[in-house]
Amino acid sequence: MELTVYLAGQIHDDWRENLKQKASEKNLPLQFVTPQTNHDRSDQIGEDILGKQPNNLYRDDAASSINNFRTQVLMQKSDVVIALFGEKYKQWNTAMDASAAITMNKPTIIVRPESLIHPLKELSNKATVTVETVDQALDVLAYIYE
Amino acid sequence: MELTVYLAGQIHDDWRENLKQKASEKNLPLQFVTPQTNHDRSDQIGEDILGKQPNNLYRDDAASSINNFRTQVLMQKSDVVIALFGEKYKQWNTAMDASAAITMNKPTIIVRPESLIHPLKELSNKATVTVETVDQALDVLAYIYE
Amino acid sequence: MELTVYLAGQIHDDWRENLKQKASEKNLPLQFVTPQTNHDRSDQIGEDILGKQPNNLYRDDAASSINNFRTQVLMQKSDVVIALFGEKYKQWNTAMDASAAITMNKPTIIVRPESLIHPLKELSNKATVTVETVDQALDVLAYIYE
C-alpha cells in the first residue's frame, strides 16, 4: 500500500532530502510531497506570475495565494502529514499546516526539539504522534508496514 | 441575532477586555468566549487537576489536554473567531487556533501589526478578513449589524 | 418554529423591504438577514475600516473580504436562502451566493423573471424551487406553516 506524505515545516535546510533518502534506503513505498522549498521563489512567486505589485503587503498576498493553492492541492492528496519545527524562525506556516491537517483528520506527526516542548504543547497534544527527530518520524511511518 | 465570538491569541495583556468594553458601548449583541487568560493557571491546570507529573514534558502535556478541551468546546459553540497576533511571543497556539477555525469554515478575523505581514502572509490569505487593530476587528463585527 | 432567511441578490431596489413587510402582514415567524444593501457603503467598507488602498484592485479586495465575512456569518445562521435575479446588472454575487447555499444543502429559492430562463437554466435546475416573483417566494415560505 503506497502512501503519500506531505512534509510541512521550515525550508532552510535539507531535512526533506534526508528523510526521502532514508525512506528510499528502507524501501518504504512512500511518495513525498512538499511546499516550494526554494525560499526566494516562494516569496517571489506572486510577482513572478502576476507581475509587480504596488507594495510589500500585496506582493506577499499574491505569493501566499499561490503557495496556499499548492499546499491545498498536495495536502488533500496526502494520507499523512509530517510537520517539523526547528529552533529558529517564526514557523507560523508550520503550525498552520499542522493544525489544518489535524482538523481535516489527517494522521499527523509533529517533529520538534526538546527545547520547544513548552510553546508547542497544545499542538503536540492534538497531533497523532510527536517525536523529536526526523529519524523517529520515519520509524513511525515504517511501523505501518511491519 | 446574537453571535458568539471566540477570542484566540496571546494572553499577556488586556486586549480582550478592551474589545468587550467597546462592543458593549456599541450595544452589539455579541457573546465573547476565550481561552484561559491567567497564564500561570493555564500552565498549571494539568497538575492542578491531575496532580504532580513526572517531568516538564508530562506537566505540559497534562495542561495542554485540558486547555485543548476548553478551546474545542468553546470554538465549536462560536459563530466567529478573532485571532490576534502581537509583536512578541511564539504564538503557535494562535496560529493553530486560527488555522483550525478556518479549516472548520468558521468566519475568521486575523489581527496583526504591520511588522508581521511577511511571516503571517499565508495565514492572512486564508483568513476571511485581516486587520491591524482590535478596533478594526470590532468594526468588522459591527458591519454585520448595519 | 422560527426560521432565518438569507436574502441574496441585487441591492438596487427595495425588494427586501417589500418582502419583509408582506411576511409581517401574514404573521409568519421569519427572521430575515441580508447583505449590506447600501451600495456605496458596500463598495467602500474596505477603505472605511482599513484605510486607503493603493489602487482599485486592492480597494475592491479589501471591501470584498469584509462583505464575504458578513455573508458567511449570516448564511451559516440561515435555514433558507432566497436569491433574486433582476433584469439588470451582472449579478455574479447572486449566482455565487445561490450556488454556495445549494452546495451547503441550504433549501434555496431562486426568483428570476421569465426573460432570464435561458441564462439561469442550470442554476434554476439545481435550486430547490424557482419562482418568478417575490410574492411567489413568500408563498413558498408560507407553505411551510400550513
Place this chain on the structure above:
Amino acid sequence: MELTVYLAGQIHDDWRENLKQKASEKNLPLQFVTPQTNHDRSDQIGEDILGKQPNNLYRDDAASSINNFRTQVLMQKSDVVIALFGEKYKQWNTAMDASAAITMNKPTIIVRPESLIHPLKELSNKATVTVETVDQALDVLAYIYE
C-alpha cells in the same frame, strides 16, 4: 502525481484547447475535464435525449439537468477547478461552478480580465488564486510540480 483539472467557463472560443496544448508542451501530468463545449449540443441535449418538450422553459430545464449531471460527475473527480470569465456573456454558470467548487473546498483558480475586477471582487476574494490570463493559470498549476 497526476491531477485532474475541471475547466469551467464560457464555451465560445478555444481557450481550453489552448490551455491543454500548453500544458502538454510543458509535460505537466494534468488530465483536463470540461463541460460540453458544443454550445448547440449543450442547449439541445434535453430534447436530444428526452424528446420534444412543451415549451422553452422545459426544453431548458431538461437540458440543464443533463448538463448539471455531467458537471457534478466531473467536478467530483477533479482535484482543481479553473473558472474563466471573459468580457462578454452573462456567465452565471461560471460563477455557479466556481462557487460550488470553493464551497466543496476544491482549490480554485479564477481567470478574469482587468475590466471585471469590480463585479467579480467577492468571488475573486473567495477563490484560492485569481489571475488575468490562461497562461498565468497554467503557471500556477506548473508551480505545484516545481
Place this chain on the structure above:
Amino acid sequence: MELTVYLAGQIHDDWRENLKQKASEKNLPLQFVTPQTNHDRSDQIGEDILGKQPNNLYRDDAASSINNFRTQVLMQKSDVVIALFGEKYKQWNTAMDASAAITMNKPTIIVRPESLIHPLKELSNKATVTVETVDQALDVLAYIYE
C-alpha cells in the same frame, strides 16, 4: 430537553393527530413537524403558486419542488424522524424520506404492519428502530425521557 420530530408517511388518515394527542397526554416535550397533509393541496401547490403548467408531468414537477422544499427545511430542523408505512399506496415518498433521514444520521423510527415485513426488510434493517404501531413509536420517544 425539547425535541423536534418529523412525521413522514402517508397522509390519508389522522395518524399524526393521534400521535400528537397521545404525546400531549404524556406531557412529552416534543414538537411535531409534518409534510403537507392536505392531499389535494399537496398535489396542486405547484400550480397554486406558479400558475397553470403545460401538462401533468410539469404540474407534478412544480408541486414536488415545493413539497421537497418544505420537507428539506423541516427535516433539517428535526432531531428525530418517524416514518409510517400503511397497507395501501405506493409510499415511495415515505421510503425516500426515511432513507434520506438515515443517510443524514437522523435517529429514525419506522412504523410498519407485520404484512410489510418482507418488502421493507432492507429499510427496516437500516433504521434505528422498527415498530408496528404508532403507540410503540411513542413509547420509544417516551423512553428518552425516563
Place this chain on the structure above:
Amino acid sequence: MELTVYLAGQIHDDWRENLKQKASEKNLPLQFVTPQTNHDRSDQIGEDILGKQPNNLYRDDAASSINNFRTQVLMQKSDVVIALFGEKYKQWNTAMDASAAITMNKPTIIVRPESLIHPLKELSNKATVTVETVDQALDVLAYIYE
C-alpha cells in the same frame, strides 16, 4: 476517465445485462456494480450464511443486513447511481437506494415509465436527471464523454 456506476432497482428482468451490453458496444469506460440479482439467493443469504432463523422476521432481517452491507460497499465506491423503477413490485429498496445516493451527493439518474410520473414526482425532482428508458440513461452517461 473510468467511472463506476451502481445499478439500483428491480431484479426481475435482465435490464442490467441489456445496459452493460450497450455500454460495451459504445466502448464507454464504465464499470457497473449491482445488488445481488438472484432473487432467491438475495432472500436466503441470511440463512445461507448464519443458519436457520426462528421466524420469517428474523430470516428477513438476517438477509437484509448482508444485502445492505453489499449495497453500502458498492455504492460508496460508485461515481454515479442509476435507479430503475418498473410498473410492478413495491420497489421500496429502489426508492431507498436512490434517496441514499442523492443524500450522499452521488449524481443519480432515475429511470421510470410515464405511468409512474405522479407517485415518483418528489423523488424525480430530487434526482439529478429523470428519464423513461434504459437507453436514455445510457445516453446521459455517454454525454459525459462527448
Place this chain on the structure above:
Amino acid sequence: MELTVYLAGQIHDDWRENLKQKASEKNLPLQFVTPQTNHDRSDQIGEDILGKQPNNLYRDDAASSINNFRTQVLMQKSDVVIALFGEKYKQWNTAMDASAAITMNKPTIIVRPESLIHPLKELSNKATVTVETVDQALDVLAYIYE
C-alpha cells in the same frame, strides 16, 4: 453559556447523581443527559415495547435498537461527553460511546482508575482528556467557566 453533557458508562452505581449534585453545588450551567440507568429496564425495553421475542438473541437485539436510539438522540444534542470506566464489567458500550463521540469530534473526557491504564491506553490517547475520578472530570468542566 449552558452546555449539555452526555454521561456514558456503567449503570451499576450512582456516579451520575454524585456528579450532578456537585455540579449543582458549584452552580455550573450544565445540563446532563444519560443512557437508561435502570439496568433491568434497559435489558427489557425491547420486549416491553415490541412484545415477546423468540429467543435471547432477538430479545437483546430489540432492546439494543431502542437503547441505541436514545443514545444517538442525546449524544447528538450534547456538547461534551464524559465516559466512565470502572474496575468491573465488560463495558464495551462505554468504549463504543467514547469512540463514537471522539469520531464525531465531541470533546470527550475519559474517567478510569489507575488499574485500567494499560487496557485503555489507545482510547485514552484519542480522548481529549483522561482523568481518574469523577471530581477531576467536573474540575475539567468547571475550567471552561473560569
Place this chain on the structure above:
Amino acid sequence: MELTVYLAGQIHDDWRENLKQKASEKNLPLQFVTPQTNHDRSDQIGEDILGKQPNNLYRDDAASSINNFRTQVLMQKSDVVIALFGEKYKQWNTAMDASAAITMNKPTIIVRPESLIHPLKELSNKATVTVETVDQALDVLAYIYE
C-alpha cells in the same frame, strides 16, 4: 473491484492469517490491513522509538499514540472493517475500532461468539452485519462478488 479490509480485534491467535489464507483460496480480490499483531512490539513501540519513559502511564501513552497513528492511516484507506471479539481479554480496542468505523460510515462486520451476544448487543445492533465465525465473515465478503 479490489477492496481493502481492516482486521480489528485481538492479536493473541492467528485468525487473521487464517482469514487471508481462505480469501486467497477463493481468489477474492481483497487486500487486508491490520494493527501490529506482535503483542510485545505493540506495547513497546513507544519506548522503541521515543526512548525510555518515566513510568508505565507514559510508556503506554507513547505506544498508544503510534498504534493509533497506524490504525488511523490504515482504517482511512479501508473500504470495509471486520472486528473480531473472542471469549477472553478486555478488547476495548476492538470496541473502539468498530465504533469508530461505524461512525465513519465504513461497512463493518462484527464477529463474536454466542456467549458474547448480551454484552455486545448495542454494538452488534449498530454494525452492518454480525456473524459468529471468521468463515461467515468471509462469506459476507465473498457475497459482494457474486
